[in-house]
Amino acid sequence: MAVAAGAARMTGLLLVAPAVLFLVGFYLLPLGLLLEESLRPWSGDAHPTAAMGLQQYERVWSSGRSWRALERTVRISLVSTLITFLLAYPIALFLLRAGPRLRTAILLSLFVSLASSLIVRNYGWLVTLADAGPVNQLLLALGLADAPLRMVYNEEATIIALVHYALPFMVLPIYGALLRIPPSFVEASQSLGAGPWRALWGIVLPLSMPGVFGGTTLTFAICMSAFVTPLMLGSPATSMISQVAAEQFLVQLNFPFGSAMVVVLTVVTFAILLAYTLLVRAAVRVHA
Amino acid sequence: MPEGIAFRRIVAVSAWLGIAFLLFPVAFTFAASLGPSQFIEFPPAGLSLRWYENIARINRVVDATLVSLGVALLAGAFAAVLGAAAALALVRLPLPGKAAVTSLLLSPIALPIVAIGIALIQFFILLGVAFTWWSLVIGHLVLVLAYPVRTVAASLTLSNPSLEEAAASLGATPWQVFRTVTLPQMAPGMVSGFLFAFLISFDNYPISIFLVRGDLTTLPIELFNYISQNLDPTPAAFSSVYVAVVAVLIWLAERRFRIVSLSIPR
Numbered sequence: 390m391a392v393a394a395g396a397a398r399m400t401g402l403l404l405v406a407p408a409v410l411f412l413v414g415f416y417l418l419p420l421g422l423l424l425e426e427s428l429r430p431w432s433g434d435a436h437p438t439a440a441m442g443l444q445q446y447e448r449v450w451s452s453g454r455s456w457r458a459l460e461r462t463v464r465i466s467l468v469s470t471l472i473t474f475l476l477a478y479p480i481a482l483f484l485l486r487a488g489p490r491l492r493t494a495i496l497l498s499l500f501v502s503l504a505s506s507l508i509v510r511n512y513g514w515l516v517t518l519a520d521a522g523p524v525n526q527l528l529l530a531l532g533l534a535d536a537p538l539r540m541v542y543n544e545e546a547t548i549i550a551l552v553h554y555a556l557p558f559m560v561l562p563i564y565g566a567l568l569r570i571p572p573s574f575v576e577a578s579q580s581l582g583a584g585p586w587r588a589l590w591g592i593v594l595p596l597s598m599p600g601v602f603g604g605t606t607l608t609f610a611i612c613m614s615a616f617v618t619p620l621m622l623g624s625p626a627t628s629m630i631s632q633v634a635a636e637q638f639l640v641q642l643n644f645p646f647g648s649a650m651v652v653v654l655t656v657v658t659f660a661i662l663l664a665y666t667l668l669v670r671a672a673v674r675v676h677a
Numbered sequence: 678m679p680e681g682i683a684f685r686r687i688v689a690v691s692a693w694l695g696i697a698f699l700l701f702p703v704a705f706t707f708a709a710s711l712g713p714s715q716f717i718e719f720p721p722a723g724l725s726l727r728w729y730e731n732i733a734r735i736n737r738v739v740d741a742t743l744v745s746l747g748v749a750l751l752a753g754a755f756a757a758v759l760g761a762a763a764a765l766a767l768v769r770l771p772l773p774g775k776a777a778v779t780s781l782l783l784s785p786i787a788l789p790i791v792a793i794g795i796a797l798i799q800f801f802i803l804l805g806v807a808f809t810w811w812s813l814v815i816g817h818l819v820l821v822l823a824y825p826v827r828t829v830a831a832s833l834t835l836s837n838p839s840l841e842e843a844a845a846s847l848g849a850t851p852w853q854v855f856r857t858v859t860l861p862q863m864a865p866g867m868v869s870g871f872l873f874a875f876l877i878s879f880d881n882y883p884i885s886i887f888l889v890r891g892d893l894t895t896l897p898i899e900l901f902n903y904i905s906q907n908l909d910p911t912p913a914a915f916s917s918v919y920v921a922v923v924a925v926l927i928w929l930a931e932r933r934f935r936i937v938s939l940s941i942p943r
Contacts, residue, residue, distance in 0.1 A: 394771065401770030405778055408763040408822060412781055416793070416819045419800035423792070426799060476695040483692030486685075495696060496937045501924045502699055504873070506880040508897050509916040512904055513702030516709050516717055516913060523705050526719045556699055565941040575679055585679035593679065607786075614789035616883040621904070631791040631883070638795055638887065648799075651792045658789065 427648035433641075445649035455650055458633040459657065465544065465619075465629065466612035469551040473608050474601070476552065477559035481600075482593075484564050503557040511621040514550045515541055546622040547629075551612050558611065559604035566600025567593070595673075602669050606662055613658045630654050703920055710913035717910050728914035735903045735911065737894055744810070745879050745896040752817035753875035757867045760825030760874075765863065767826075768833040783823045793819055794887035801888070808890040816888050817878040824877065825870025828936075832866030869936035872926065 428441045449455050484492055502510070516522055518540035528534040540546060570593060578588045594601075616631040623629070630650060637647030705719075710728055712721030732738065763782060766772055785793060797816045801807040840862075844854045882897040889895060904912050930936045 398771050398773075401766040401772040404762040404766035404770070405772065408759040408782060408826070409778060411759065412785075412819065412822070415797070415800075415815050416785060417781075419796035420792070422800055422803070423796040476691075476698065479688050479691035480695045482688050486688075493931075493937070496941075497924075497927060497931060498696070498700060500927050500931075500937060501920065502703075504876045504923050504927060505703075505920050506897065506900075506916075508880070508882060508900050508904070509706075509912075509919050510702065512912050512916055513706045515904070517702045517705045519717055521716065521718045523701075523708075523719045553698065553702065556695070561941055568941070579680060585681035585684035588679040589684075610787045614791065614883075616791050617901070621901075631789060634795065635791055635883075635886070638798070644799065647795060651789065651795055654789050655792055658787075662787075 423648050424652060426645055427652050429645045431643050431645045433643060445645045446653065448646055449649050449653050454628075455630070455633050458628050458630045459650075459653065461544070461627065462613060462615075462630040462654070463657065463661070465548055465551065465615075466609050469548050469555065469612045470605050470609045472548070473552045473555045473559045474605055477556055477563055477604065478601075480556075480560050481563040481567055481597075484560075485567050499557040499560055502553075507554060507617055508621070510553060511550050511618055514546060514553065514622060518546055518549075541622055542624040542627075544623065544627045547615075547619045547627060550618045550622050551615055554618065555608040555611050558607045562603035562607070563597055563600040566597040566603075570596045598669065598673060602666075606665070609662065609665075610658060613654065613661075703916075706913045707917045707920075709910050710917045712910060715909055717908070717913070728910045729918070731909070731911045732915050732918070735915070736899050738896070738899060740892075741894045741896045741899040744813075744894065748810070748813050748817055748895070749875045749879035751814050752821055752878040753871045755814075755818050756821045756874040757825045757871040760822055760870055761829045761863055761867050764826050764829035764833060764866070765859070768830050769838065769859075782826045785819055786823045790820065790883040794884040797884070798887040808888065808893055810893060813885065813888050813893065813895070816884045817881060820881065820884060821874035821877050824873040825867060828870035828873070829863050829866035832863055836862040865934040865936065868934045869930060872930055872936065876923065876926075 427445055428443070430439065430441070430444065449459070480495070484495060487495065518524055520537040520539070522540075524540065525534070525537040528538065574596070575588050575592055578592050579585070583591065614631060615629055616635065619627060619629040620632055631654065634647045634650035634654065637643045637650065641647075708719070708721060709717045711724055711726075712718055713723045713725035713727065714721070760782075763778075767775060767779060772778065794816065797812070797819070798807060801809075801812045806812050841854050841858050844858050845851070849857070880897055881895075882901060885895045885898055889898060900912065900915065927936070
């Protein structure tokens with residue numbers, strides 16, 4: 390038996406080794422080098438210093454553009470996550486009750502959407518919200534606008550496209566969590582006199598928290614790292630932090646400063662997710 | 678589910694609004710692709726397929742498509758094999774530090790994508806292999822490896838491990854057990870993991886933009902450039918073809934491997 394356990398352990402190690410070694414070599418190591426780069430001085434500075442240090446991080450704080458972009462990124466991500474949740478929850482509830490054919494049709498369209506190119510989907514919003522696009526035509530026809538409204542190249546268009554991108558990532562885990570709730574729980578509460586809203590608020594929503602947590606976490610992470618979407622639907626005045634960091638690499642060639650921005654973005658993302666995790670855990674404990 | 682007529686109606690109306698929100702841009706893009714005019718207009722003034730013919734005029738579209746296809750096939754295949762092996766060990770075998778290994782394997786999904794591109798290009802410059810085809814495959818593999826790990830782990834969790842014990846107790850060798858019992862159990866997860874890895878790689882822009890230069894280019898990069906430099910509906914035609922192909926792939930994978938039920942987190 391001991392021999393068999395040892396052999397199983399060995400097989401397990403051999404099986405994970407390729408994936409783990411690949412990620413150590415081409416993911417953890419490059420990220421370590423990124424961290425090192427962010428501590429370097431930049432030769433293009435007016436007064437370059439030779440010493441390694443936190444000067445690039447001070448610039449992230451003090452440079453108006455990168456600081457505003459970071460602030461905007463957090464704000465856009467929080468708003469988009471909230472809107473995505475509000476749109477996704479009814480879809481997940483509806484899926485529970487839909488017949489098998491309708492359910493499969495909706496799930497498949499979520500999958501096709503999820504698997505369609507991000508650039509293609511953003512382009513869809515450029516078309517939909519264009520000056521001569523269907524939304525403007527509708528507003529003009531209804532007399533709600535006298536001239537076509539400018540609806541693209543701003544923060545709102547960016548949020549709309551981010552919500553559209555994240556929606557399947559939010560619906561699927563919530564639906565998965567709703568599937569696990571025993572129907573008898575809800576029936577019991579209703580037969581004891583709870584109205585549907587009371588049952589939703591008191592039973593269904595708390596029990597679906599694992600799915601809500603998974604969906605909101607993923608959506609928030611997706612929005613924080615948004616790059617293509619604000620590039621296509623926003624303007625230089627509404628840049629998100631990934632764009633500003635990328636400019637440092639592709640245009641300014643200031644690798645240390647760009648690296649520092651990316652490190653700050655990663656740390657801020659994980660810090661917010663950690664705070665959210667602790668908050669949810671505390672809330673669950675109070676509820677239980 | 679909570680019962681009540683008003684409740685039921687409100688849920689249904691909100692859900693349909695959400696689904697319309699999901700589908701409208703695709704429908705409008707398709708409508709726009711059929712118009713004859715140089716610019717996008719609603720409703721289209723007539724029917725024309727000229728923008729579909731014009732897809733061929735997207736800069737370097739053939740080269741870019743071949744690079745994207747090759748990179749996505751390789752990254753997807755490597756991800757499916759490496760990911761499946763890792764998932765098998767994580768679900769079925771004793772392993773030290775399982776939690777740490779799982780976090781490592783899944784973490785690239787949560788990291789800002791631009792961070793991966795930026796970290797890799799500095800690393801590849803250091804190694805002297807920047808802007809090569811293989812460096813692009815490696816960059817995409819870092820991003821997509823997590824997907825097959827998830828889907829294969831899901832198919833193994835949903836299938837019955839006692840079948841393996843039964844096969845072994847009936848005298849099958851470990852290799853026979855793997856080939857005839859375990860591998861078929863993993864297959865749906867490998868297929869859907871490969872499909873997602875392939876599609877995510879094929880669509881990637883934020884990593885590729887750092888890793889390509891000169892002759893090396895990918896389809897998303899050329900598509901993005903075309904959209905930012907032209908106002909005609911060619912990208913609408915391209916988008917419609919893209920969505921149609923993805924829809925067929927997903928539909929086939931669902932019929933054969935039930936990928937939808939596999940990918941609902943439980």
